[in-house]
Amino acid sequence: MALVGLVLMSLALVSCEQGHTYNYDWGLFFRSIFQPDNLILSGLWLTVSISVVSQVIGVVLGTFGALGRMSRFLPARLLSGWYVWFFRGTPLLVQIAFVYFGLGQAGIYAWERHPLFGFISGGVQAGIVALGLNEGAYMTEIVRAGILSIDPGQMEAAQSLGMTYRLAMRRIVLPQAARVIVPPLGNEFNNMLKTTSLLVVISVPELYVQFSRKNGTLFAPFELFLAAAVWYLLLTTIWSLIQGRIEARLGRGAGRAAEAGPSLRERLFGTRLGGVDDPGVVSGGR
Amino acid sequence: MTTEQQHHLPHDLLEAIGGLPPAGDCIVEARDVHKYFGRLHVLKGISIAVMRKETVVVIGASGSGKTTLLRCVNHLEKIQSGRIWVNGHLIGYREGKGRLVEDRERNIARQRQEIGMVFQRFNLFPHMTALQNITEAPTRVRGVREAEAREMGEALLERVGLAEKRDAYPSQLSGGQQQRVAIARALAMKPALMLFDEPTSALDPEMIGEVLEVMEELAHEGMTMIVVSHEMGFAREAADRVVFMDDGMILEEGAPEALFANPQNQRTKDFLSKIL
Numbered sequence: 001m002a003l004v005g006l007v008l009m010s011l012a013l014v015s016c017e018q019g020h021t022y023n024y025d026w027g028l029f030f031r032s033i034f035q036p037d038n039l040i041l042s043g044l045w046l047t048v049s050i051s052v053v054s055q056v057i058g059v060v061l062g063t064f065g066a067l068g069r070m071s072r073f074l075p076a077r078l079l080s081g082w083y084v085w086f087f088r089g090t091p092l093l094v095q096i097a098f099v100y101f102g103l104g105q106a107g108i109y110a111w112e113r114h115p116l117f118g119f120i121s122g123g124v125q126a127g128i129v130a131l132g133l134n135e136g137a138y139m140t141e142i143v144r145a146g147i148l149s150i151d152p153g154q155m156e157a158a159q160s161l162g163m164t165y166r167l168a169m170r171r172i173v174l175p176q177a178a179r180v181i182v183p184p185l186g187n188e189f190n191n192m193l194k195t196t197s198l199l200v201v202i203s204v205p206e207l208y209v210q211f212s213r214k215n216g217t218l219f220a221p222f223e224l225f226l227a228a229a230v231w232y233l234l235l236t237t238i239w240s241l242i243q244g245r246i247e248a249r250l251g252r253g254a255g256r257a258a259e260a261g262p263s264l265r266e267r268l269f270g271t272r273l274g275g276v277d278d279p280g281v282v283s284g285g286r
Numbered sequence: 287m288t289t290e291q292q293h294h295l296p297h298d299l300l301e302a303i304g305g306l307p308p309a310g311d312c313i314v315e316a317r318d319v320h321k322y323f324g325r326l327h328v329l330k331g332i333s334i335a336v337m338r339k340e341t342v343v344v345i346g347a348s349g350s351g352k353t354t355l356l357r358c359v360n361h362l363e364k365i366q367s368g369r370i371w372v373n374g375h376l377i378g379y380r381e382g383k384g385r386l387v388e389d390r391e392r393n394i395a396r397q398r399q400e401i402g403m404v405f406q407r408f409n410l411f412p413h414m415t416a417l418q419n420i421t422e423a424p425t426r427v428r429g430v431r432e433a434e435a436r437e438m439g440e441a442l443l444e445r446v447g448l449a450e451k452r453d454a455y456p457s458q459l460s461g462g463q464q465q466r467v468a469i470a471r472a473l474a475m476k477p478a479l480m481l482f483d484e485p486t487s488a489l490d491p492e493m494i495g496e497v498l499e500v501m502e503e504l505a506h507e508g509m510t511m512i513v514v515s516h517e518m519g520f521a522r523e524a525a526d527r528v529v530f531m532d533d534g535m536i537l538e539e540g541a542p543e544a545l546f547a548n549p550q551n552q553r554t555k556d557f558l559s560k561i562l
Contacts, residue, residue: 158423162423162428162475163473167426
């Protein structure tokens with residue numbers, strides 16, 4: 001909060017120097033946060049739901065992408081390689097526009113003619129597809145790194161017990177890789193929550209678009225976009241808490257002493273502010 | 287199995303010539319096996335036969351190819367030429383027009399069910415308890431019912447002296463305990479053959495005894511075992527035969543007392559003088 005205050009003050013100073021005064025409508029700012037109207041709430045819901053669905057698609061695609069990349073079957077390796085190459089090598093914004101406008105205009109898939117379940121608009125579908133495909137490329141690399149981090153002896157032990165590669169991967173390697181994958185996966189989802197705002201280019205009425213539209217009528221960009229930022233910050237903060245819980249739980253299953261992941265404070269500020277580690281509690285492990 | 291069944295059937299013609307050769311007694315047969323790692327020639331024409339209920343200890347300096355040989359027996363390593371039969375079946379390969387063709391994965395997996403393997407570094411599954419480590423393969427691979435597998439797993443843990451550790455994760459066990467669980471895990475598949483790849487080399491000295499004890503018991507009970515190890519005490523106590531490997535070849539083999547007391551090959555003498 002102190003940080004926000006500082007930024008506001010400096011911005012206010014700059015505006016003074018330019019010789020005009022801006023009438024800050026703090027009421028609008030606080031109402032946008034504490035008494036959000038239906039537009040904001042629906043935007044919030046859309047942002048969260050699109051993020052979750054896209055991330056799930058990304059994880060599924062990433063898992064298959066990683067398995068494909070490590071397959072003995074050359075076409076699978078090539079396909080997966082091209083997929084990652086393309087989606088990591090082109091801007092997400094272009095991908096979103098191409099999926100929605102490009103495919104739609106070319107008649108390959110006219111999104112707006114196919115509202116899913118009658119209420120999920122074509123734009124939302126296209127957005128989810130584009131975000132999911134893009135995320136899948138990044139998740140492919142994350143899952144692959146996770147699998148490669150597991151001792152090859154695990155696969156050998158499983159296979160020497162008569163398991164096939166598939167069964168060993170599913171029962172032995174992937175569950176262990178999951179523990180390695182979860183922290184970067186959490187960071188990906190944090191990004192996803194914010195990246196959904198790019199869907200503004202195809203007018204999906206998510207959180208940012210709602211604030212942007214409000215600004216069109218009220219013209220209070222300072223208050224409204226600051227409020228939008230606070231909403232995004234709230235989402236990512238809540239996610240940080242959930243992520244910490246998940247990581248702690250996964251660590252426990254490993255039989256390690258419950259190692260707490262980074263605290264919320266560490267997550268938000270990147271450091272341990274003022275906290276001196278008690279050398280007595282540093283876990284020795286085995 | 288087929289040869290055993292054939293023995294019980296009347297084979298008048300064969301009986302006239304003294305019956306079938308006792309092929310069923312030979313559980314592993316390797317013939318002129320060559321293996322390369324890139325340019326490195328690690329196995330240079332290995333031939334060996336292991337009989338049912340026999341315990342063979344393979345010794346030799348590191349880099350002599352003994353671990354590689356063991357890993358070829360359950361096809362964790364490919365071979366470039368030669369043949370390895372386990373239970374009368376070619377392991378990992380099919381005959382195809384005079385050359386070896388790698389077998390389908392499903393067939394290799396089925397063959398491996400018959401071959402237990404114990405690793406130097408245990409390779410227990412760290413996300414599973416001791417009991418789950420043991421029941422995983424029987425239930426998922428053999429289709430044994432959960433309750434039945436658990437019962438067998440508990441019996442096995444009891445036998446290796448770890449009944450009270452059934453719910454412990456590998457990270458909560460000592461090296462010796464982990465290796466005993468690993469032996470139990472391999473036994474749970476009811477293998478016809480057990481392979482041990484330096485099972486005590488990664489252990490602290492005070493834990494070697496507890497693992498060797500289990501292995502000795504297993505050997506005396508009649509399990510067929512191939513053990514790569516430098517534990518001369520174990521070889522003396524449990525081995526029917528000791529095989530000395532050097533530079534990818536089998537230089538000498540024989541009963542442990544004979545080989546240790548009176549080695550014929552100079553290399554064997556040199557090696558034994560360093561290790562005994």
